[in-house]
Each structure stands twice: as C-alpha cells, then as structure tokens.
Amino acid sequence: MTVETSRIEPILAPRLLPPNERPSAEGARGEAPGAAGEAGAGAPAASPRLEARAFSLYYGKHQALRSVSLAILPNSVTAIIGPSGCGKSTLLRSFNRMNDLIPGVRTEGEIRLLGADVSAPATDVVELRRRIGMVFQRPNPFPKSIFDNAAFGLRMLGLRDRTELEARVEQSLRRAALWEEVKDRLNRSALQLSGGQQQRLCIARCLAVEPEVILMDEPASALDPTATARIEELVLDLKTRYTIVVVTHNMQQAARISDRTAFMLGGELVEHDETRLLFTRPRQKLTEDYITGRFG
Ligand SMILES: Nc1ncnc2c1ncn2[C@@H]1O[C@H](COP(=O)(O)OP(=O)(O)OP(=O)(O)O)[C@@H](O)[C@H]1O
Numbered sequence: 689m690t691v692e693t694s695r696i697e698p699i700l701a702p703r704l705l706p707p708n709e710r711p712s713a714e715g716a717r718g719e720a721p722g723a724a725g726e727a728g729a730g731a732p733a734a735s736p737r738l739e740a741r742a743f744s745l746y747y748g749k750h751q752a753l754r755s756v757s758l759a760i761l762p763n764s765v766t767a768i769i770g771p772s773g774c775g776k777s778t779l780l781r782s783f784n785r786m787n788d789l790i791p792g793v794r795t796e797g798e799i800r801l802l803g804a805d806v807s808a809p810a811t812d813v814v815e816l817r818r819r820i821g822m823v824f825q826r827p828n829p830f831p832k833s834i835f836d837n838a839a840f841g842l843r844m845l846g847l848r849d850r851t852e853l854e855a856r857v858e859q860s861l862r863r864a865a866l867w868e869e870v871k872d873r874l875n876r877s878a879l880q881l882s883g884g885q886q887q888r889l890c891i892a893r894c895l896a897v898e899p900e901v902i903l904m905d906e907p908a909s910a911l912d913p914t915a916t917a918r919i920e921e922l923v924l925d926l927k928t929r930y931t932i933v934v935v936t937h938n939m940q941q942a943a944r945i946s947d948r949t950a951f952m953l954g955g956e957l958v959e960h961d962e963t964r965l966l967f968t969r970p971r972q973k974l975t976e977d978y979i980t981g982r983f984g
Pocket residue numbers: 747750752770771772773774775776777778779790
C-alpha cells in the first residue's frame with residue numbers, strides 16, 4: 689500500500705529519501721523470513737536487545753495488550769506511536785516490569801532482555817531496572833541537590849567512594865548534555881532547574897548506573913520547543929551507546945529521531961517497520977489512516 693507522499697510530507701520532510709533511494713516497487717522492502725510474529729516488519733538484521741513475544745497484559749479483566757510481538761534492535765531508537773489508551777505506556781512499563789507494582793496485573797507471553805525472560809524467577813528486579821532505565825513524561829527529580837540526583841542510583845548500588853562518585857556524576861551529566869550548565873552549582877536544589885534541565889538531569893540519573901536500554905515515555909511532551917529540540921538531539925546522540933525506546937504522541941518527532949517505529953491500536957501492535965517506510969509506505973490501512981490524521 690502506498691500513501692500519497694504529499695499528504696505526509698510535513699511529518700517526514702527531514703527524513704524523506706531522495707527519489708533514487710526510495711524503495712521502487714512492491715516487494716522491494718526487504719521482506720525477510722525470520723521476523724515471524726512481528727506485525728509487518730522486515731527482519732531485524734541484528735539480534736534483538738529487547739523483545740516482546742506474544743505478550744499480553746490484563747489490568748484485572750481489562751486486556752490492555754494483545755499478543756504484542758516486537759523486537760528492539762541494539763543501538764537504535766524505536767518510537768512507539770498510537771492514540772491515547774492504545775497501550776504504549778503499558779508496553780513500555782512491561783519491559784522492565786514496572787507493571788509488577790500495579791495490583792491485579794496479569795501477563796501472558798514473554799519479555800526477553802538479550803534472550804532471557806525477564807519474568808523468570810531468578811530475575812533480580814532491581815538489577816533489571818538498572819539495565820533497563822526509564823524516563824517519564826514529567827521530569828521527576830528528587831528534592832535534593834543536582835549532584836545527589838545524579839548520584840542517586842550509584843549510591844543505591846553501594847558506591848561510596850567520593851572521587852569515583854564525582855567522576856561518574858560528571859560523566860553522566862556530560863552524556864546528558866547538562867554538565868556545562870550545572871557544573872558550578874552541583875549543590876543547588878534540582879528543583880531550581882528549568883523543566884528541560886530537570887528532564888536532562890533525570891536522563892543523567894538514569895545513565896549514571898550504565899543501563900543498556902533507556903525507556904522514555906513522552907520525554908519532551910511537557911517541554912517547550914527549544915527544550916524539546918535539546919532532548920531530541922540528546923536521544924540521537926545517546927543511541928550510539930544505548931538502545932532507546934521512546935513513546936511519543938508526536939509523529940514529526942518519531943520521524944525525526946527514530947530508526948524504527950511501532951504503531952499500536954487497541955492494545956495490538958498494528959505495524960512495526962523502519963520509520964521512513966512506515967511513514968511513506970505503510971503496509972496496513974490502519975497505519976495509513978493514523979499517520980494521515982484520519983483518527984487519533
Ligand atoms: N493502572 C491501571 N489500571 C487499570 N487500567 C489501566 C492502568 N493503566 C492503564 N490502564 C488502561 O490500559 C489501557 C492502556 O493504557 P496506557 O496508559 O498504556 O495507554 P497509552 O497508549 O500510554 O495512552 P496515553 O497516550 O494517553 O498515555 C487504557 O485503557 C488504560 O485505561
């Protein structure tokens with residue numbers, strides 16, 4: 689199925705391929721065996737860092753995820769898009785078992801981190817959440833100093849050596865593109881920072897414990913355009929080192945920052961593909977209707 693490019697130009701303009709690089713005909717999309725179970729995706733070349741396999745989740749009687757299969761590739765940005773209530777945050781929270789904290793939740797299927805089932809009895813959930821960090825929609829620094837926020841996870845892990853703490857805090861603040869703005873006031877309250885700075889501090893707090901995967905649930909939706917642009921730049925920079933999954937309502941943002949995009953609807957994964965293909969040549973009519981603004 690081909691979408692009229694003119695209708696989606698505003699979403700994809702920065703990422704549209706030159707005509708001679710576009711897939712020219714049906715079947716030229718790298719259809720590949722081995723992607724069994726994943727809605728519409730070409731086969732991932734690398735083995736997945738993180739994977740949902742026929743994963744379903746129920747809040748009591750309400751089924752919020754319906755047999756979702758999604759492979760997240762290493763050192764890439766995967767965007768999850770879809771209308772409100774479709775299950776994006778639920779899926780994100782399932783990856784590091786944050787839903788365990790909600791009473792009445794039941795799951796079927798598997799979430800695998802590097803091939804290992806995260807629900808296996810031997811899983812250390814604290815260690816799982818160190819390996820798979822999370823950044824939320826609203827910046828949520830603790831009412832502590834900037835330094836103590838960035839050092840929080842390291843202290844939880846038992847790091848006491850001041851010199852090493854300082855080095856790790858500086859490194860994570862640098863990686864979160866915040867160091868230059870805060871290096872002279874590390875002992876000030878984090879709550880005095882702007883919203884965008886607070887969000888970068890939350891990213892630094894997450895990076896400090898050396899995660900493998902970073903989950904971001906609408907990380908820029910509470911920020912102004914300038915702060916949003918900084919977060920987007922940061923995400924692109926971080927993917928060289930980390931695997932990133934980002935939920936966003938903003939399709940332009942998904943197009944700007946992600947390598948692959950997953951479209952969800954009603955708890956199902958409708959389609960998952962390279963971002964440029966999903967936005968230019970979606971396979972499913974539902975995806976086409978969503979990205980062209982017919983609903984949602
Ligand atoms: N703690 C909960 N208890 C019961 N039902 C929940 C809970 N959290 C979410 N749900 C329900 O599960 C479904 C999916 O919710 P979820 O928050 O994952 O959607 P979403 O795609 O992130 O939406 P939004 O874009 O509005 O953030 C919704 O029907 C929601 O009402």
